[in-house]
Amino acid sequence: MGTALVYDEEMTKYKLLWVDPACKIEVPERLTVSYEALVKNGLCQRCVSIPAREATEAEILLVHSEEYLEGVKKTPYMTLEDLKEFTLQYGDVYFHPNIYHCAKLAVGSALQLCDSVMTGKVRNGMALVRPPGHHSMRSAASGFCVFNNVAIAARYAKQKYGVKRVLIVDWDVHHGQGVQYCFEDDPSVLYFSWHRYEHQKFWPNLRESDYDNVGKEDGAGFNINVPWNKVGMKNSDYLSVFFHLLLPVAYEFCPELVLVCAGFDSAIGDPEGEMCASPDIFAHLTHLLMNLAGGKLCAVLEGGYNLTSLPQSVCQTVQTLLGDPPTRLSDLGAPCESALESLQCVRSAHRQYWSCLRQAAGLPDSHVSAKRIRSAGGEGERTEVGEEEKSAEEQAWPEPPQRVSPPVRCALVLPGGEAPPDGCEQISSREELHPLMLTKLREHFQSELDNCSALASLPSLMTLVEKMEKNEIRNGLAVVHSVTMAMMCVLQHVGDAPSSRTLVVCVGGGSVGSHAREDGKTLTVQISSEDTEKPTGKFYVPVHLKKGCGDASGFMQALLGLLLPLGYQYNPDLVLLVQMPNAGVCGGVWQQLVGVLQGFAQGHVLVLMQEGEQARVGPTASTLLGDPAPPLEHPLQAPLPEDVEAVETLRSRLQSDWSLLQNTGESTA
Ligand SMILES: NCCCNCCCCCC(O)(O)C(F)(F)F
């Protein structure tokens, strides 16, 4: 299934007709440069083009009042003076004779996108629209927005398709108060927004945009605000919020549809956001959301005012929706103190609503409030003396690197005679193993080597690895006689390369410690129910879960809060995912893992399975081919306290080595 693109150049045909410094950045070129970039990068042609349409009045009335709609309906016939007069009743927005038409097209585009995804015509998609929507309220325009495109789409999906749970992720740098007001008492719509706030000093300057606004009545817990109290937030800050807040809650919420208020004023260079996250971060944010809701994801453009970073960010988003591997993010560091403080405040405010945020025994909540009070009154973090302040426009950042997709997406090494699933290539080579490799294997596997079938698939496996290194193949799956022997082979082979880094993820018990090296060429994370004898080290992380991989919520806690931060900071060039014998991992979780791990190493994921696990080959191959992982069962049980404790203990132990694991501000001594 493909990716939809909804765009109509009619939506470029309105603009500011008078002087208003607050509105001058919202120009038609925002849409044209974005669309032209998609065409230039050959992305537009790869999408399923879906026409825009005007929303009907009934659809607009799903969110807005009749009196508001009646007022806006009159604007096409207004004189310039009337338009100015009409505009004065709202804030930071302007009207134009053609804006009502465009606003109906913007809503209609979002609904067309929804239809295409919900009917299965496409898997996911993006609507390039203006005017944006997330600030507009039931009876008021605000912040360049006339109708609330995404809020209407959420109500529309619930009404027309009986969608029970909708997740709205608002990564625009402004708080979509219009969306918040619309759903704050509605537990079927989880609204998540991060936004520049600066302790209420930034527009729209609302007290209710702060983290303690968690929703009302039945909707308590279903409104998540992450305030950025400083500018200059970077990729690490954004990813930390995904790992330690949004993703755990999103998996627990288990949405049937994901809508994204895709504003790109949160990228570097934007005059509104003044943040420092690179455009390719949106490839990862999109990727991390794509395994929710069975892949049903609709991204609708909101803000974005730097005409260089906006098209780059749009392309990064669409290219990921199309299934291309995200680029590797380099030198991810620790989230900044201010981001950690916000993250800690939000997690505390939501702890009572989400079992995935259950606090391990440790800091009492009072610690947070104390910190919060001080920072509200405290001085800002001092910038280095003499560090000149660069304006957003003067910021420079590298063009995101090309994201090439290897000619072959997935290749398999299977025991003799088995045919590969559709869409996969099969690798089988007759070459002998390299004598040095044989010697190495003899050292560790004397007994098994007598059984010649043990070696049978290894030459093919080495061929597969070589083709991945040459980027001829994106990812692969090998069913072998002995996974530990195969793992040894692969690590021996890649280890010879000078600066290779392999993330080894072992699911299930069994000794893998032997190959885990301390030279940093491998980072091994083993998730199992066994206590492994090898002690935890910087490059060997045994995660002991009470029920091992059998308990979905414990596993997801380890995946999202531990494995993802480690993997992103380690930034491997290969991911080796090993299903140990009798790992007992449940299917849904396994496929989530295979899906999520493809965000690393430009998608170079090699899965090793033991013969006898053939049942798993089909689903694993489909996920490696880019099919979204099926949703986990709803509701996700609460993670076991022992598992929460285990993950927390590891995190606090490892966070000095791996700072992306941090999710709380430095504790006051
Ligand atoms: N320095 C000028 C002050 C501008 N203050 C209003 C900002 C509105 C932001 C709109 C947006 O980006 O959130 C949307 F996505 F809706 F377009």
Ligand SMILES: [Zn+2]
């Ligand atoms: Zn914005």
